[in-house]
Structure formats: structure tokens, C-alpha cells
Amino acid sequence: MAPAPTSMTYEFFARTDQGRVRPNNEDAVAIDHGTQIAILADGMGGYNAGEVASAMATDFIRTEMVCWLTQAGASPPSSEVRQVLECCVERANHAIWDASRATPRYAGMGTTLVVAVFHGNRLTLGHIGDSRCYRLRAGALQQITRDHSWIQEQIDAGLLTPRQATFSTQRNLVTRALGVGPSAMMEVNEFQVAPDDLFLLCTDGLTDMVPDADLAHMLRAPLALEEKTARLIDSANAHGGRDNVSVLLVQAGKRQGLHNHAPHPE
Template structure:
């Protein structure tokens, strides 16, 4: 029996925005490992930049090495566990650096980590950086913010309209590198041909409305052009924060031949 495989295309871009002089976001993609990462750092001076850079570099290196050794036949449990271990190791490294260097005290970072394996996405996140999926023209947020505002919304204490104008938008309830244990939320999703996934920092999601994100992502254009237009839109609306975009698009690959088909062709 033949089956449709999936091919993935990736693109990553980051921009300081129009207000901040330095960029505390970090992004990375690995087409071979089918890995996508994004982090939004926090802390005084350049500490946020250090935290996000450490997180992306450490997790990318460890996950890519583990995926190369593990091969393609991975059980969900094993992949989840590998993600948790890599993130925990990065958490300890960032926490250790902040404790050893007074200028880095209190630094931390959000994280979105996506591992694409055939027809599935294993998605992990900490903080308020997000992942969206565009499917058949509909844009859906796959992650749930780990933030004070989201907790207030969930408790019925704030409406989404009130939250949108709150001055407490940047208060995250989870971050990497600030406590001994970093709680990585992991969810698994089925991937379909034509799906487009967007990982982004809040410098994009807070500056561009959902409807505009949908329109920009749905436009017929190459991934690098989509990423550039998303960043341009955030800057056009004020660019108050660093803006980071990671895109991953799934398409149908060549059909895999079954055993009988291969024997008949031999």
C-alpha cells in the first residue's frame, strides 16, 4: 500500500523593531532535523539576549544530535522525553550563568520548540511566544500563553478585549532559566499537506491582528517573502518590541512504493 510522505520547508527571520536598540529574540531552524526554535529573552542590559541565545544554541545542538542518532522511527514518549531533557539542560545552563554573573541576574527567556516527524508535530512551549497553524485558510493558535493575563481570562476575571489594552501584557508565569524546574508544555498535532506553521514572539502577535496574520500567511508567496511581510506589518503598526518569525510549510512528497510495487519493478 502506498502512502504520502511529507516534505518540510523552513524560514526564520528576526528584527529589533522600531523602538528597541537591541534584539533579545533568537531563532533557529534545521531542515535536516526538521526542527524549529524561537526564544524571546528578558532581563536587564543584554541579559535577555544572552538567555535566548543560550537557549536556542543549546537546545538546537542537543536536539539535532539526538534526532540524528534516533532515526525516523520515534515513539511519541521518547520524543517528548528528549525534548524535556534538552530543555531542562538548557534551563540549568541559563540559571547557572545568571547566578554566576551579576550582570545576568534574573535573566530568562520564553521558548517555542517544534519537531516535525513525518505527519506529526511535537510542539513544546514556555511563556507567551506562540505557534499558529494555517490550514485551509483558517488560522488557529496552537499554544496557550503562560501569562498572568491568560490566567485572568481563564478565570473569567478579564475579557479578551480588556486584556488587549492591559498594562500587564508582558507578565509571563513560566520562563526558561529563572527557576530550578522549567515546565515545558508539550502537545502533539497531526500535520496535513498544505499546513503552514508560524512560530512568533509577542512582538508580532501583539502588533498584528489575527485577521491580518491570516491574510499575510495565506498570500501566495515564498516563505521568506511571507516572513518579511509579517515583520513589515508589525513595524508599520509601531514595532514596539523585537519581532521574530519562524515558518514551516508541509507539502506532499513523492509517494512511497509498497513492497509488491518494488518487486514488480525489479
């Protein structure tokens, strides 16, 4: 006998903060509760161009994905979600790239990107650059994106240790970004979501300031998502707040329609 259809509830909360040093905020976040999408971007570029790029990315991708997911129904196949996400991000890339070439003050603008699409008990996760997604499962925190950065390449090549990397002056040099060229190089992965998983999407304004061990400690606290978000941002600012800091939390609830079917490990 086939198992009953599964569904999972999700709770979302996001906040972005200017930090203590930067004159403006080039981060952007977007959530759609109905279609269970979370998007985070960290813009770059002169003047206010970073703000423009990150806002264009989050607004464009949210609008396009919400439109498609609303028409696709409750349980679209993962392969289709991935394909549509890749298409939306490519079109957002073209929009930013075209704007940067058409408007002199936007020249060279771009943005990092993390897009999480939760459908049933699955997560389709796309990212470009060094903004991250972490998963807290059973008290253990794991980074489930890999930074597209010069530092990460040096670590992968064995030329730097993670500890040495924390002191590098090249920490913020990304090797991929949205909108800086005619095509986007997004990495997409899929994950199974277990009940009570907590996902953290964040910009490097958080991770450059707060060690992973401290992130885990704050995420494990029995607090509402709004309070956890405030603590994370306050911690980044207390450690110097050298960059804009954005936090987007997604809490998975209990599965519905399951009858003694334990979750499969990732």
C-alpha cells in the same frame, strides 16, 4: 495490507528584527533543516542578559536535539521525541539558571521558548511563556499554543475579555519562563500534520502589534515564505514596532508514499 510508509517534506524560513523602539534584539531563532527542528525564544533581563538567555536556549536545544535525532533515524517514536525534548529543555534551563547565578550582570535573565520538532506527519510542540505557534489549515488560522501569562489566566478565570486584555498594561507579564528557576515548566503537545499546513512561530513583538485576522490574511497570500515573513515583520513595525519581532514559518508539503489515504482531522 498495511499502508505504505509516510513521509512529509517541510520548508523553513525565519527572520528576526530589532523593531522600531528597542536598542537591541533579545529574540533568537534556530532551524535545522536536516532534522526538521524550529526553535524561537524571546529573552528577558537587564543589560544584554535577555540576548544571552535566548541565544543559550536556541543553541543548546538545537545542538542536543540534532545530535539525538541524527542517531535516532528517520521515524523515532513520538513518545521518545517528547521525552528527549523535555530532557534537553530541562538541561538548557539549568545552564541558563546557573549562568544567571554565576554572573551578576545576568542575574534574573530568562527567556520564552517555542520548539517544534517535525517527524513524519507528526509535530511535537513544546512551549514556555507567551511566544506562540499558529497553524494555518485550509485557510483558517488557529493558535495551537496557550500563553503562559497573567493576561491569559485572567481571561481563563473570566475576569477579563479578550478585548479588554488588549488594553491591559500587564500584557507582557509571563507566568512561566526558561532559566528563571531550577526547573522548567514546559507544556508539550502533539499534532498530526496535514499536507499544505503552514505553521507560524512568533514572539509577542508580532502578536502585540498585528491582529490575528491580519496575520491570517498575510499567511494566506500566495507568496514564498521569505516574502510572507517580510510582510509580517513590516506590518509589526508599521504598527509601532514597540518590541523585537521574530517570525519562523514552516510549510508542510505533500505526503510521499501514500496511496489514497486521506489525512485524519486534528
